[in-house]
Amino acid sequence: MKIKNLHYIVFITVFLSGILVSVVPWKVSPIWVFGLLALGSSLYAKKLLSAYSSALAYANKRIEIDELTGLLSRYQIQQKLNELLVFCQQKDKKLAAMILDLDHFKTINDAFGHEIGDKLLVQVSERLTSIVPENTVVGYLGGDTFLVLLVQGDDQEMPQLNLLSKDIIHKISQSYFVEGLTLDIGCSIGVALYPEFGLDAVTLIKNADMAVYQAKNSGRATYHFYDGEMGRRFARNVRIETRLRQGLQKENLELHFQPKVDLVTESCVGMEALLRWEDEELGVVSPAEFIPIAEQSGIILPLGDWVFEQAFRHIVEWQRQGVAVPPIAINCSAAQLKRVDFLPKLLALLDKYKVDPTLLEIEVTESILIEDPEGCAELLRHLSRLGMALAIDDFGTGYSSLSYLKNLPFDSVKIDQVFIRDIMNDESNAALTNGIIRLSHSLGLKVIAEGITDVEQLALLREYGCDIGQGYLFSKALGAKNMGSDPIMIAFNE
CATH class of the missing domain: 1.10.287 (Helix Hairpins)
Known part of the structure; x- marks a missing residue:
């Protein structure tokens, strides 16, 4: 009853x-x-x-107590942190809050089911408690995240957090045996210190969470300490994400177009569509800053759709004005290419604006070729059959595998500007550039060099046999309204 x-x-x-x-x-x-x-x-x-x-x-x-792991629950670990903060304030001691986040735990859950994932969490919990020093407080925050609290000892010495973080990562990353399966999983750690970077539990956990986010962005299986600059940078990133969403809705972004020039004839043979953004609050924001944020937040998907549509609108407008249009290169992120509706949407836009597919060049980075080689290969072959040119962007900065150069229908390779920038002063950059050009030519591919800024670079690239160049030596990126009046475009039309 x-x-x-x-x-x-x-x-x-x-x-x-x-x-x-x-x-x-x-x-x-x-x-x-x-x-x-x-x-x-x-x-x-x-x-x-x-x-x-x-x-x-x-x-x-x-x-x-968390029923699954046997560790302090999320509620209790936060209460314990509050108590320890009061203690540290009274005794003038330091405290470290360490957030431990497992790497690729979702992959194990998806592959083997949540039951196996739960049993793995139990083993991780047991191993973690055996690693940390005595009197360390360990709690489970949920998902694949743990919180470790360490207080400065009576000897006024703080545990060596660098060594402890390395030891935790090393030992947590060793194999686990669950239901006859051998599972390997890593972890990333973020650390925030009291009183320097948080006087209360909420701030301390938030800052440690920012630090673990930075550790994951640094390649995972590592640790990172929160500092004030990280907080300012994170706040700016959040502001950029918010303003970027608003800017996309209000169409405050613009497409500019940088000519690509034949290094022998110095005639325009194409253009690359480049995003430009000047925000009312943030001012001019570089694509190098806002594009990674767009990729991490998912904004890159609607942003990519917007770029294609704007490029097609400009092509139609130029043709209406009687301006001859060279092929336009558009960068596609891995997230865009992995969407099942990427090709249908692209075909619908081509049909809507009646744009000839041969006026398009699709630039892809090497990362998508590694993440989804089979799906990407099929998509690229389909695009090639439609008449679109294909280029590998930023070649030399990633895996630079030769297999996809040989097996996929690429037309050209773009050498990243980091090699071109120091090509005159760095012999290794010069040798790599020369090697990429020779290799590409042997496979029947053209080579595009980005970031050419002076005649010495141009002369050396011509000597190496590079086919096409981009950079301020020829032209900056042009606004859509300036296409008809630019000398390079005038020459191209003549």
């Missing part, structure tokens, strides 16, 4: 007692009847209260 029904039980008991007393012969004293009933009610109430206390204790234990 539930405790909430106790008042009904008392009412019924008293009511029945009254009836019983009214029908019992008066030789039995009513006081005995009521006495026995009161004793029974008392014993029953005691039993109910005992059950209630047990249930309450069990509920409190579940609130304090």
Whole structure:
């Protein structure tokens, strides 16, 4: 019987007692009847209260201890952090909050199911508690995230957090055996220190979370300490993401077009569409800053759709004005190419604006070729059959595998400007550039060099046999309205 029904039980008991007393012969004293009933009610109430206390204790234990891992629960670890902060303030001690986040845990959940994932979490919890120093507080925040709290000892020495972080990462990353499976998983760690970077629990956890985010962006399986600059940078990134969403809705972005020039004839042979953004609050924001944020936040998908549509609109407008249009190169992110509706959307836009597919060149980075080689290969072959040119962008900065140069229908390779920038002063950059050009030519591919800024670079690239160049030596990126008046475009039309 539930405790909430106790008042009904008392009412019924008293009511029945009254009836019983009214029908019992008066030789039995009513006081005995009521006495026995009161004793029974008392014993029953005691039993109910005992059950209630047990249930309450069990509920409190579940609130304090995570049922799966046996570690302190999210609620309790935060309460413990508050207590430790008060203690550290009174004793003038330091405290480190370490957030540990497992790398690629979702992959294991997706591949083997949540039951295996839960058993892996149990083993990780046991291993983590065996690694950390004595008197360390360890809690489970949920998902694949743990919180470790370390307080400065009585000897006024803080644990060597660098060595401890390395040790945790090394030992957590060793193999686990779960239900006959050998599983490998890594972890990333973010650290925030009291009092330097957080005087309360909320701020300290938030800053440690920012640090672990930075560790994951640095390649995972590493650790990072929060600092003030990270907070300012994170705040700016959040502001950029917010303003970028608004700017996309209001179409405050612009496409500019940088000519690509044949290094032998110095004639325009194409243009690359480049995003430009000047925000009312942030001012001019570089693509090198906002494009990575767009990729991480998912804004890159609607942004990519917008770029294609704007490029097609400009092509139609130029053709209406009688301006001859060279092929336009558009950069595509890995997220765009992995969408199942990428090709149907592109074909729909081509049909909507009646744009010739041969006027398009699709530039892809090497990362997509590594992440999804089969799906990407099929898509690229389809695009090539439609007449679009294909180029590998930023070649030399990634994996630079030769297999996809040989097996996929690329037309050209773009050498990243980091090689071109120091080509005159760095012999290794010059040698790499020369090697890429020779290799590409042997495979029947043209080579495009980005970031050419002076005639010495141009002369050396011509000597190496580079086919096409981009850079301020020839022209900056042009606004759509300036295409008809630019000398390079005039020459191209003539």
